[in-house]
Amino acid sequence: MLYDALRFYPGGDRAVEVELGDGMDFTINFIVHRLVAAVRQAQIAAIQDLIPELASFQVNYDPDVMSYEDLCAEISQIYQQLGRGVTGSLPSRLITIPVLYYDDETTACIDAYRKSYPDKVPDPELVCELNGLHDRAALKRRHSGTEYWVAALGFWPGLCSLLPLRPQCRIIAPKYNPPRTHTPKGAIGIGGALTCIYPDATPGGYQLIGHTPAPTYDGAQRLPDFKDSLALFRAGDRVRFAPVGAEEYRDIQARVAEGTYRHDIIDYQVFSVDLYLDWAKAQEAAA
Amino acid sequence: MSRSFITLKPGLQTCVQELPGRIGFLEQGFPLSGPFDSWSFRQANLLVGNDRDAAALECQFVGPTLKLDADCLVAVTGGDMRPTLDGSPIPMWTTVAAAAGQELALGAAMTGARAYIAISGGIATEPVLGSRAVFHQAGVGGRALVPGQVTQLGDATADTTVWTIPEESRPEFSRDKTWVIEALAGPNDDWLSPETVQTFFSADWKVQAKSSRTGIRLTGPEFAFSERATNKNADHGQDPSNIIDHGYPMGAVNLAGQTPIILVNDAPSTGGFINPFTVASAAFWKLAQAKPGEVLRFRRIDLDEAGVLRAALDMVTRPEVLQRA
Numbered sequence: 001m002l003y004d005a006l007r008f009y010p011g012g013d014r015a016v017e018v019e020l021g022d023g024m025d026f027t028i029n030f031i032v033h034r035l036v037a038a039v040r041q042a043q044i045a046a047i048q049d050l051i052p053e054l055a056s057f058q059v060n061y062d063p064d065v066m067s068y069e070d071l072c073a074e075i076s077q078i079y080q081q082l083g084r085g086v087t088g089s090l091p092s093r094l095i096t097i098p099v100l101y102y103d104d105e106t107t108a109c110i111d112a113y114r115k116s117y118p119d120k121v122p123d124p125e126l127v128c129e130l131n132g133l134h135d136r137a138a139l140k141r142r143h144s145g146t147e148y149w150v151a152a153l154g155f156w157p158g159l160c161s162l163l164p165l166r167p168q169c170r171i172i173a174p175k176y177n178p179p180r181t182h183t184p185k186g187a188i189g190i191g192g193a194l195t196c197i198y199p200d201a202t203p204g205g206y207q208l209i210g211h212t213p214a215p216t217y218d219g220a221q222r223l224p225d226f227k228d229s230l231a232l233f234r235a236g237d238r239v240r241f242a243p244v245g246a247e248e249y250r251d252i253q254a255r256v257a258e259g260t261y262r263h264d265i266i267d268y269q270v271f272s273v274d275l276y277l278d279w280a281k282a283q284e285a286a287a
Numbered sequence: 288m289s290r291s292f293i294t295l296k297p298g299l300q301t302c303v304q305e306l307p308g309r310i311g312f313l314e315q316g317f318p319l320s321g322p323f324d325s326w327s328f329r330q331a332n333l334l335v336g337n338d339r340d341a342a343a344l345e346c347q348f349v350g351p352t353l354k355l356d357a358d359c360l361v362a363v364t365g366g367d368m369r370p371t372l373d374g375s376p377i378p379m380w381t382t383v384a385a386a387a388g389q390e391l392a393l394g395a396a397m398t399g400a401r402a403y404i405a406i407s408g409g410i411a412t413e414p415v416l417g418s419r420a421v422f423h424q425a426g427v428g429g430r431a432l433v434p435g436q437v438t439q440l441g442d443a444t445a446d447t448t449v450w451t452i453p454e455e456s457r458p459e460f461s462r463d464k465t466w467v468i469e470a471l472a473g474p475n476d477d478w479l480s481p482e483t484v485q486t487f488f489s490a491d492w493k494v495q496a497k498s499s500r501t502g503i504r505l506t507g508p509e510f511a512f513s514e515r516a517t518n519k520n521a522d523h524g525q526d527p528s529n530i531i532d533h534g535y536p537m538g539a540v541n542l543a544g545q546t547p548i549i550l551v552n553d554a555p556s557t558g559g560f561i562n563p564f565t566v567a568s569a570a571f572w573k574l575a576q577a578k579p580g581e582v583l584r585f586r587r588i589d590l591d592e593a594g595v596l597r598a599a600l601d602m603v604t605r606p607e608v609l610q611r612a
Binding site for chain 1: 307310311312313314315316317416422425426427470471473474475519520522524525526531532533534535536537538539544555556557558559562565566567568569590593594597598
């Protein structure tokens, strides 16, 4: 649900949290990104960082350049000029990520957690159960059967929050409680309504269903696709998961190791929000 | 001529830091990093004739031993790590002239938790994403110093004036293991019951051992929630402290279940837990110097008072505070 007006909450004396709505969906997130882009374009001198998230964004600012009240008023005015409509089109890259579903590495990670917490249902079975899927193959089909929208990046360098664009492919899952202390780099997990790809070995809480050998973060900028950025994704990109077998998986691993791997990035497409929303509505009606 | 130092002993986790930190990359998940106690950090730089924001070393709990390969000015500030030069004690908060080949050694912190070493010319590591500040955990801008590592220094001016920071301009460390931390309500104080908001500002909060540059974990009373947390859209998650992923302000008191964690310089940029309170930026330095086992008490202030504290902190970290030793 989109609020009628922006809601501002101070985060100490150098940050503001701006809430646009209540819910995890494409429409709210799209408006977040459009507003953040407009705020960025306004080049307000006091603003140091903008963090777009699912239904809100954070502004870090220098309070000695602009007051909290003036900053909020300025952002409200930009929002008013922009309007709350969801329309238009934007360039959006399509990035294909190879996945080995139910691979050995994430399976071992799940098993290690279950040694301490034996009641924990293994992640793929838990996700199947909660989403009415009768086996792992059905989960793999649903998970790889949609494009995803890069809704936000955060928590760790390059960590992405992905929202499925095909309504029938929405999968929900609870987060680990307590969280894992270790997740393998490249693990693919589901938490809430989101999918993520772990860019590095970190703690984590998403249910693990597979692994990609293709890096999404390269701190040393070793691979050619990281020449301009340490992180692969930008908000507004789209991602597709391509299931691969063990042999292709090992082949990609080898090419990553020798520094020759190229990501499959298509950057000639324009994403029409109007066409997408019409399509999503028709899909839902048919289901 | 290139100047450098070599690390003989690294200390517990000694990292290069720089101000203002890594600005502009939070939206890709990179934390700001930068010095935890910017008051002590800036005074160390002023003492050796550097720009107050220049790259210098932050030492945590136990400091390093460094061998200097050029004549330079050094200054040690922050927590008292009993610095020595070639084995002889040197004063803190004061410029010290060191000669090429001398060894600067710091021990364990007697007061406070973090000390700063500034060297004339500043540290000249390669900036990553516009900053030399190190995010150790992900290796952004480098990692903590390791034995044998050679670190380059920038060019220093010929000025060798010996300065000191007068006692009244230095940060005042707690003498009774209790720190008063100025904090503001928000952004998510409306997710807690009004009684819990009051309790937060009156209770004693003990700093847990599991505290670092990522977060300061606290032990204290239980939190009770408001309607907004207990009766919400399922997208937020099951726990009352869960919220749809949102930005994490620096200094936020993040509540995961019942454990409050103050998010500091290397904290995650975003996440799915509420932030009911936020520490005033002028009080961050106290979080850097509070040791595990010590007690934090939060004093509620508003944005105006936070501005007054910021201005006062700015005044004591300007060259005007220096006195000739």
